[in-house]
Amino acid sequence: MQRHGTPTHKGGAAQEPPARQLSFPLVAAPLRVKDHGLKAAHVRPYVARIRDKGRRAGQMWSGRVPCTHAWAYQWINLQDAGATWATLTYDCDNRRTMEGGLADLPPWNWRVETERGAHLTWCLADPVGRLEAHRPGPQRMLSRASEYFHHALDADPAFNGLGRNPTHELAETTWGAERPYYLDALCDVIPFRWKRPRIAQTAIGRQVTLWETALLWAGSECNAGLSVLAMLHTINADVAEAHGKDAMPPHVLADIAQRVERYRAGWMVK
Incomplete structure (x- = not known):
């Protein structure tokens, strides 16, 4: 007898139900990265590979x-988790400076060796919202931490977050701290008198700087x-154009503008 709801082939054999597509992207992440602090992931992560066939x-x-x-x-880009930032990830090409900077920073969650240095990752216990509806306070804290870590490590300013996949079979990965970090723990290592560079060196820093600049501009x-x-x-x-930084994507600029316009509307009412 055929069980209700189970499709069959013409011969009467039960057909396997189609695999359900994962709706929560972190479920698809390997257990190793989740055991070392990863708390959010993109539904469609940005990835890269070397072509091994054809003319290319x-x-x-x-x-x-x-x-x-x-x-x-x-x-794979693990820093960008869609609506949030999930990690601080850096491409360090100066191994000597990197090792010196690490002495003053919290232990990383994982490290993947590269030809000239390493890709270092710190995971966030509470991924920070990056869109219009999210609070600017945590964004400013994360921006400051992002810029200071970049400074301490002398990391590559052109790095966009697309780092070595720590679980790939070709990756030379060293696994570190298992617990992710809250923002206050990351910011505690920043010297009191340290000042952020005038031109932000990281994608996180550039987005927050654009927000603050737009707010001041709109208030004039x-x-x-x-x-x-x-x-x-x-x-x-x-x-x-002037500093060789990657331009912020249009949807990020639209999110910032929408938030600033909301503030501006409130000022006009007052």
Whole structure:
């Protein structure tokens, strides 16, 4: 007798139900990274690999793939978890400076060796929201920690978060601290008199700087009625061209502009 709800082939044999697609991306992450602090992941992580076939063999391909496939790739961006930042990840090419900087920083959660140094990752116990609806306070704290860690490690300013996959078979990974870090623990190591660079060196720092700049700009009477979004696009392009930083994507600028416009509307009511 056929059990109700179980599809069968014509011959009467029970057919296996299709595999359910994972709806929560962290479920797809390997147990090793979750045991070492990873608390959030992107539904479609940004990944990369070296092509091994065809005319483009030996060239790098990059793009977004489903979270169920992402961990098979040699490079993966774990810092960007969609609506949140999940890690602080750095590409350190100066091994001597890196080792010196690590003496003053909390133990990393994992480290993947590279040709000239290492990719270092600290996981966040409470991933920090990066969109319009999230609180600016934690964003500022994370930005300060991100910039200081970058300074202490003399990390690559062009690094966009696409690091070595620590669970890939070719990765030379050393696993460190098992617990993730709260923001206060990361900020506690920053010297009291240390000042952030005028031009942010990390993607997290650049996004928060754009938010603060837009807020000051919108508060000026001479800019009343002018578009915050247009101003952000101008600054974004100027910084990217002059300092070689990756431009913030349009949706991030739109989120910042929307938040600033909400503040501006409140000022006008008062």
